[in-house]
Amino acid sequence: MALTKKGEFWYGTTSGDTQAELRSYSIENRHEATRFAASKCDCGCRTFALQTDEEAGVAIRTCTDCGQEHLMGDSAEHVEGAAPETHECLCENEVFELMSGVSVHQGTHDVRWYYIACHCVECKLVAVFADWPCEAGDAAAFLAKV
Numbered sequence: 001m002a003l004t005k006k007g008e009f010w011y012g013t014t015s016g017d018t019q020a021e022l023r024s025y026s027i028e029n030r031h032e033a034t035r036f037a038a039s040k041c042d043c044g045c046r047t048f049a050l051q052t053d054e055e056a057g058v059a060i061r062t063c064t065d066c067g068q069e070h071l072m073g074d075s076a077e078h079v080e081g082a083a084p085e086t087h088e089c090l091c092e093n094e095v096f097e098l099m100s101g102v103s104v105h106q107g108t109h110d111v112r113w114y115y116i117a118c119h120c121v122e123c124k125l126v127a128v129f130a131d132w133p134c135e136a137g138d139a140a141a142f143l144a145k146v
Contacts, residue, residue, distance in 0.1 A: 003126065009090065011124045018099040018126045022117035025128040026103060031113035033101030037143035041068060047121055049094050051084035052130040058082040059116055059130060064095055072100065072146045073114060074136040087129045093122040096129075100146040102139050111136040 003010045003017050010021050019036050026033035040046050045065035052059045058079050059072040071079060088094050096118035103113040114134040119126045136142045 010126050012119065012126045013124060015097065015099060015119070018097065018117050018119040019101070021126045022099055022101045022115050022128055025117070025131075026101060026113070026115055029113070029115075029131065031103040033103050033113070033115055035104065035139045035143060036099060036101045037146050039070075039072070039098035039100065039146050041066060041070070043068070046097050047095050048098055050087045050096055050098060050116065050118060050129065052087065052116065053082040053084045054130050054132045056082035056084075057114075057132050057134060058084055060084055061098060072116070073111075073142050074134065074145075087118065089118070089120040089123060089125055091120060091123040091125070093120050095121050097121065098146070100143060102134070102136075102142060104139050109139050111139050111142050114142075 041063040043066040047064045048061040058075040099117040101115040115131040
């Protein structure tokens with residue numbers, strides 16, 4: 001399914017829809033995401049609760065199957081003193097499929113900006129729920145930890 005707009009929000013059914021919304025958001029933010037990765041738990045689950053602290057640059061995903069918490073990207077370097085808050089969809093659901101995207105510094109593979117898009121498993125809303133400037137080094141290594 002392609003993205004569908006209802007009111008001011010976008011809805012979709014696939015990870016491609018979530019990636020498309022993330023990319024569109026990042027272009028508007030003037031730091032276009034060019035590399036992407038979907039989150040997947042070690043247990044194989046692809047749905048999570050999400051907590052972030054954008055000021056600190058911290059994101060934590062919690063698996064809905066096994067309960068494992070995972071610090072996303074380079075969050076482990078910034079978690080001390082952070083105050084992550086739980087994200088909730090417009091429909092009040094707190095379970096999402098997650099897509100991360102990064103923009104890189106021109107001419108390098110180094111992360112410049114980090115985006116986290118959520119796809120609500122209940123109402124199918126797709127939106128970027130968090131983003132921040134991020135100097136995390138190699139994009140491939142960063143995205144391997146989302």
